[in-house]
Amino acid sequence: MSLFGLACSNFKRSVKEYASLIIALAFSVFIFFNFQNVVFSDSMDVLENFNKDYIDMIVQAASFIFGVFLFFFIWYATDVFLSQRKREIGIYTFMGLDNVRIGKMYAIEAFLIGVFSLAAGLVFGILFSKLFQMLLLRISDISVDIRFSFSLPPVLITSVIFGIIYGIMIIKGYVSIVRSSVLSMLSDAKRQEMKNENIFLTIFKVVLGLAVLGTGYVFAINTGGLQSLVYGLLAVILVVAGTYLLYGGAIPFFIRKLTENKKFLYEKERNLWVNNLAYRIRRNYRTYGIVTVLMICSVTVLATSIALKQRYEKMIHFQEHYFCQVTAMHRLDKEQIEKGISEKNQVLYGNEISLTLLNPDVFHRERGSYGIVPCSVLKEAAKEAELDFPYEDIKEDEAVYLSHVYLMSFMEFDPNTTAEIGEESYHVLAQDDTAYLGRLQESMNIYVVSDKTYEKLKTLGLECFIYGFQIAEPENAEASRAYLDTLVEKEGDSFTVGYNMFLPDRGEMAWIPIMYSLCVFMFVTLILAAGSIIFIKLNNDAYEDIERYKILKKLGVSEDVLKRAMKHEIRFTYYCPFVLMVITSYFSVRALGNVMKTELTTVNVYSAVAIILLFFFIYLVSVRAFQKKVLK
Amino acid sequence: MRKIVEVKDLVKGFGRREYETAVLKGISLDIYEKDFIAVMGPSGAGKSTLLNMLSTLDKPTRGQIILDGKDVTRADNKLLSILRRDKIGFIFQEYNLLDNMTLQDNIALPLSLNGEKSRVILEKVERMAELFGLKPHLKKYPWQLSGGQKQRGASARALITQPEIIFADEPTGALDSKSSKELLTSLRLANEEEGATILMVTHDAYTASYAKQVYMLVDGQIQSRLNSKGDRKFFYDEILQLLASMGGDRE
Numbered sequence A: 001m002s003l004f005g006l007a008c009s010n011f012k013r014s015v016k017e018y019a020s021l022i023i024a025l026a027f028s029v030f031i032f033f034n035f036q037n038v039v040f041s042d043s044m045d046v047l048e049n050f051n052k053d054y055i056d057m058i059v060q061a062a063s064f065i066f067g068v069f070l071f072f073f074i075w076y077a078t079d080v081f082l083s084q085r086k087r088e089i090g091i092y093t094f095m096g097l098d099n100v101r102i103g104k105m106y107a108i109e110a111f112l113i114g115v116f117s118l119a120a121g122l123v124f125g126i127l128f129s130k131l132f133q134m135l136l137l138r139i140s141d142i143s144v145d146i147r148f149s150f151s152l153p154p155v156l157i158t159s160v161i162f163g164i165i166y167g168i169m170i171i172k173g174y175v176s177i178v179r180s181s182v183l184s185m186l187s188d189a190k191r192q193e194m195k196n197e198n199i200f201l202t203i204f205k206v207v208l209g210l211a212v213l214g215t216g217y218v219f220a221i222n223t224g225g226l227q228s229l230v231y232g233l234l235a236v237i238l239v240v241a242g243t244y245l246l247y248g249g250a251i252p253f254f255i256r257k258l259t260e261n262k263k264f265l266y267e268k269e270r271n272l273w274v275n276n277l278a279y280r281i282r283r284n285y286r287t288y289g290i291v292t293v294l295m296i297c298s299v300t301v302l303a304t305s306i307a308l309k310q311r312y313e314k315m316i317h318f319q320e321h322y323f324c325q326v327t328a329m330h331r332l333d334k335e336q337i338e339k340g341i342s343e344k345n346q347v348l349y350g351n352e353i354s355l356t357l358l359n360p361d362v363f364h365r366e367r368g369s370y371g372i373v374p375c376s377v378l379k380e381a382a383k384e385a386e387l388d389f390p391y392e393d394i395k396e397d398e399a400v401y402l403s404h405v406y407l408m409s410f411m412e413f414d415p416n417t418t419a420e421i422g423e424e425s426y427h428v429l430a431q432d433d434t435a436y437l438g439r440l441q442e443s444m445n446i447y448v449v450s451d452k453t454y455e456k457l458k459t460l461g462l463e464c465f466i467y468g469f470q471i472a473e474p475e476n477a478e479a480s481r482a483y484l485d486t487l488v489e490k491e492g493d494s495f496t497v498g499y500n501m502f503l504p505d506r507g508e509m510a511w512i513p514i515m516y517s518l519c520v521f522m523f524v525t526l527i528l529a530a531g532s533i534i535f536i537k538l539n540n541d542a543y544e545d546i547e548r549y550k551i552l553k554k555l556g557v558s559e560d561v562l563k564r565a566m567k568h569e570i571r572f573t574y575y576c577p578f579v580l581m582v583i584t585s586y587f588s589v590r591a592l593g594n595v596m597k598t599e600l601t602t603v604n605v606y607s608a609v610a611i612i613l614l615f616f617f618i619y620l621v622s623v624r625a626f627q628k629k630v631l632k
Numbered sequence B: 001m002r003k004i005v006e007v008k009d010l011v012k013g014f015g016r017r018e019y020e021t022a023v024l025k026g027i028s029l030d031i032y033e034k035d036f037i038a039v040m041g042p043s044g045a046g047k048s049t050l051l052n053m054l055s056t057l058d059k060p061t062r063g064q065i066i067l068d069g070k071d072v073t074r075a076d077n078k079l080l081s082i083l084r085r086d087k088i089g090f091i092f093q094e095y096n097l098l099d100n101m102t103l104q105d106n107i108a109l110p111l112s113l114n115g116e117k118s119r120v121i122l123e124k125v126e127r128m129a130e131l132f133g134l135k136p137h138l139k140k141y142p143w144q145l146s147g148g149q150k151q152r153g154a155s156a157r158a159l160i161t162q163p164e165i166i167f168a169d170e171p172t173g174a175l176d177s178k179s180s181k182e183l184l185t186s187l188r189l190a191n192e193e194e195g196a197t198i199l200m201v202t203h204d205a206y207t208a209s210y211a212k213q214v215y216m217l218v219d220g221q222i223q224s225r226l227n228s229k230g231d232r233k234f235f236y237d238e239i240l241q242l243l244a245s246m247g248g249d250r251e
């Protein structure tokens, strides 16, 4: 039989045997394709008109995350495959095949599996693409007609990226086979890994792992300022490295110590399962590492989604706090305007704020529009507009800067900021993004100053009056336009009274809900991937365990005891990454909260609950599958 | 002397109905406390079959095996598990130590799963290690042990629960003569000092000479038996004579 023929017949057999791996690979292709497909579909075109830059940036970030995910996932899948195959393929050495040819055979076989998985993933991906998009837009609350569209770029991109990653893995496997000796190939399953390691090396690993992880956490906590990107990147690298080191050092060390404590070990079924764990964790540490990283990613992604949603709602809230603002160079009668609007609409609240416009050179700047507002006036206006105003007495040399709601910002408020206005220097107490002056705060730099200071600085500029109103049904705003038009006054070419109406138009920000629904999908994908990796691994372990459990049954250990031992062991394999994930995601979510300027602690709780429920389910399935395999 | 096992007219056949061939053709024997019996016989005589029956790993076609007053041929799986756990110890030809734990943990396994106190377990493991000369090897994993050490480890594990009876199938089958001797000496010590009851299957006269009685199984039936008069070398010669008289062309 030719090499290719041999590989083909192997492949045929492995389709059944490695079904779970093929499904896993096809699943990752499926997800990646669908994501790309959304990016290239018509539905995104509608949105891109509004905010192409943002969309490009976020799509790239998401692509990167998916890419990383794909990389780890494929790495893992092929690794399992390789070690299983090595054992079998090793037998061919007795048929006179040399390493290079065995390596080639493996490569062909792996290639066939890859092509098969890619094709399966793409076919299902294309079939389900419409459903996927519909779900996505449904969650995003966006109504766009979706046609069944098929375009080549997503297929090509998916194939190329999968091809590259999988290709690297095939080459890696090939090299590892060519390099390995026949004996090690045959005894790859032979367990040498409990070899006693140098105690100093162990301690070094333990300390290094904890230190690296800890440093990562510190960086994560300190994000929020200008260094956020650098800190964030460092935190990611350190946490990933630290997680791996932990599984390679501290955790096996700890379990090893448990097996040495006979008082603990000889209780209950521990002698069985703790020993089993100790034996496994060294060889499985990479799997645990991958699973934990995937889980942290998933929670962070979920947090991103929720943060986006929170910010989005806050932005909408900020922008729509007033349905219209009337600006006048002289005082108008607020009650009068309110009455006018009331003819067509029910007014919820309205206020009047005096604002002095100052030239940028008063602030020692070249351009931009600047203004100041007296404290007492704003306090009164805030009350009328149902807003909080927490600044009781702003002192004469103090000011509060009114900003607006950003999606995310790398600027941290520095409590030592000063504002130079005219000749004086004012201490900026706070930066406030409450919509006191509504969208005016987006286009102007406005400071709240004490009444005395206001009176003093007023002379440097031009005082005007802002009247903001909100109505019960902003959709019906147009009805009041006719009245508002009657207010407009002109003096020569310039307006002395004008108004701005803010219609509920969210098109500009429509990409945000799209993003957060994408994030929810990513969360589900990643967490399913993590669960399925543990599942595949356990299935694999079960094959190895069959002999062991046979012996135990011969010795008269009852099935109940064996089942309990199994449950403990399997539970640990799910709990351990889970606990580490809970700890790490606390920091990653906090880092995100720092950058997005929002409180996300509840995300940790919710995601932990969601994951533990899902894992509990997978755990039950695993236990059953394991028992079936091992106890027959 | 207390009777531990009573076998009555045991028959075992393999295959279906008319094609059935009887491997054991009506075996009866009694095993008493502190017995050390070796079952010998040519290959295919049914030695392993008999042992599997006695040690409850297999069920006979007909006949009774009464262990501790209970007929094990009628026992359900649960009771069998309990019997195996509490009354029977096993030594297999291929050691059957668990490769993912140390020798110490392997020996301790039956007791720790029975819920014994860890202090007691440690003491007993110590004593067994002493008996089988395994003290320096307790911290090692099975792959770090020689065949003889593994087999002695398996024997220690079998003995630690102080079972009513120990069954051993070709315990020296995979050992060289020196390791065999060490193992057999330990087993005899266990028999004499700890009062362990042992039934082992072997085709090797030297191994059999360590026992107190030798049963000769030929063609599914116990053809003859020999009792040792105390001297091992003398017993060994007696066994060889018996084998020769049976027309055996064996060593």
Ligand SMILES: Nc1ncnc2c1ncn2[C@@H]1O[C@H](COP(=O)(O)OP(=O)(O)OP(=O)(O)O)[C@@H](O)[C@H]1O
Pocket (backbone or CB within 6 Å): B014, B015, B023, B041, B042, B043, B044, B045, B046, B047, B048, B049, B050, B203
């Ligand atoms: N499961 C089975 N099905 C059919 N026949 C069997 C089965 N087990 C054993 N036999 C047959 O029963 C006979 C006795 O086998 P047994 O293994 O008991 O021999 P033995 O005395 O232990 O031989 P040896 O010294 O070679 O180990 C043999 O002829 C064997 O082929």
Ligand SMILES: [Mg+2]
Pocket (backbone or CB within 6 Å): B047, B048, B049
């Ligand atoms: Mg046999």
